[in-house]
Amino acid sequence: MDKKIKFVSLITDFGNKDGFVGIMKGVMLKINPDLQFIDISHEVKSFDLFNGAFMVERSLGFMPEKAINLVVVDPGVGTARRPIIISTKDGHFIGPDNGVFTPVLENEESLLEIREITNDAYFLDEVSCNFHGRDIFAPVAAHLSLGESLDGFGPIVKKPIKLHLTKPKFGRTEILGEIIYIDTFGNLITNIPNNYLTDKVQEIYCGKNICNLVEKYGGGFFRKLSILEGSHGYLEIFLKEFSASEEFNIKKGQEVRVKLK
């Protein structure tokens, strides 16, 4: 009983229109009716592993202890890519072994054990070729939540797949980063960690636009790009009460240049 898990968080690219997510929840509740779900996002860009990994990173540390985190961004569904369970000090992560868990795997001190999911006793009776979220990942998560031990799901995985996440490049006179995510408000999230913002920074440009360094959203100048330490650990560019992305026509991948003194 001690080992029972109550919370399952969900990140998928399934959208909210087609019923995929509700059906997965139904499958899990049939196995463990005491589960509670936390929807993080079902609007990961279709098939975009980098976007999925970004969402995984964002939510790390904010889910209840020991939660099962189900991440189904799975362009290779039905191919040989492995379904895996990653056990960490923070909780469990279940999904395809395609790199979407890179932020979890990079946090090495927290990693405990990785298993390939091969034991089909934990799958639905019929496994379709294109909805493993329902047929494999959901029932596996529910069985794991009931306290099944990890080694029953399959063999140890030694080399899980990691994405090559873009990191900022350091030069003598500047740091070169880029926009890696644009949120609902049109805020531009960079790949430059907040702690790179030191005394040595002189000016910051997003493409050709200078960014005013401020300490809060409300502190931005009207109609001018501003930059601040973002809530998810990375510098974030915004336009006071407007969409920076729309008004300045800035897309994912745009270069961000931090000029040093």
Added chain:
Amino acid sequence: MDKKIKFVSLITDFGNKDGFVGIMKGVMLKINPDLQFIDISHEVKSFDLFNGAFMVERSLGFMPEKAINLVVVDPGVGTARRPIIISTKDGHFIGPDNGVFTPVLENEESLLEIREITNDAYFLDEVSCNFHGRDIFAPVAAHLSLGESLDGFGPIVKKPIKLHLTKPKFGRTEILGEIIYIDTFGNLITNIPNNYLTDKVQEIYCGKNICNLVEKYGGGFFRKLSILEGSHGYLEIFLKEFSASEEFNIKKGQEVRVKLK
């Protein structure tokens, strides 16, 4: 106590913007605070009973046993259309008698009893003319979940309304079906059951485009349409890692032609 129901699934065309669904949940929780909800979809196309019926069919069998399934796609709200409860071996279905429950009604061995909802003791005190989801269906679902017996809600319904769902047509040399749904990924769901895919199939066309027969999403050819046995029981046409609908400009209603040997 035995008869208490814990889960209510929800399918509506209310969207997630206007607060309709949250307000319905609030109404239900005021009556039965132990309820748990499973949102299947709130993005059924406005007023589209066929789309609603499709979503009902998709989720059949995947919800927890005895769940109450609330379906509010209700273009005739405020008119004489009857609110009904359908009791089946799988659970209860509550919504308007407008055909949206056709897949439930066609599964005749599971049907137990159908009641018109007429007893306004189970409604909110004030019933508006245009939000029966809140004023009738939600409180009825919550009272039913508390174990109220079916006959208290109203009289038996003998002839519930069924939609005429399009079925594929058989010829000597071909089967003619059509695209009945397009999902978030741009996958094209046909009305041709998976089990029609026999040795006798020679070629499959979607409009003028030939579809390669494959066994999994990952197995598709790049830039060419593929077809496989879909997870919901119907043949499904897709484009590997892209939207088949967008790239080939295919809409709902497009003809699908299965040429036989």
Added chain:
Amino acid sequence: MDKKIKFVSLITDFGNKDGFVGIMKGVMLKINPDLQFIDISHEVKSFDLFNGAFMVERSLGFMPEKAINLVVVDPGVGTARRPIIISTKDGHFIGPDNGVFTPVLENEESLLEIREITNDAYFLDEVSCNFHGRDIFAPVAAHLSLGESLDGFGPIVKKPIKLHLTKPKFGRTEILGEIIYIDTFGNLITNIPNNYLTDKVQEIYCGKNICNLVEKYGGGFFRKLSILEGSHGYLEIFLKEFSASEEFNIKKGQEVRVKLK
């Protein structure tokens, strides 16, 4: 124990894509794992306090008794605007003091006490400058749900900020209102209360279009605007089975003119 609160409703402009809401829920469940959430809307128009206030008004009275209602529409996040808790006979309201709670504040007989949230013992350890939903409002709501007494959160607020919500204007021969919200169906919600529809009303115009007075959605004429008593207390203009907004190109702010006899 008696004082524990189970339900937290949520209204935000965070959207459902970026994970903001799921992360807030994770934060709350870490503090009180027994909480249950009711999502009202996360698609309030970005930074639009009037839209947020409208959503607050819509849901008033429909949430479980004593629920905590968390409303994060917060264009001034990170500035001097105060975080507040409003205690009423219906439940608690937590969010920024920027007018989004105007409908709660106007219901004076229900108001009990308003507190500024200043005690950072209830915040996350690190408070970012741009995600107070996660760092301040969510943990405060969770601690309040555990039965913490209101005076521990901060000092009494005497003059909370109210928005100037547009009210209809009365003339001798007409009432002048406007469209204040357009829902998912394209229905046009006016700011004219249902009870203004008396014997003295002769004709109603939305811009240049006459609106037929009907008693239910289904009662509308095809292709002609109709008006009825809306489910949220205000007159509502609709187009039978179509979007009135799209077909007649009517936007928020459009004048509605009620001609009197």
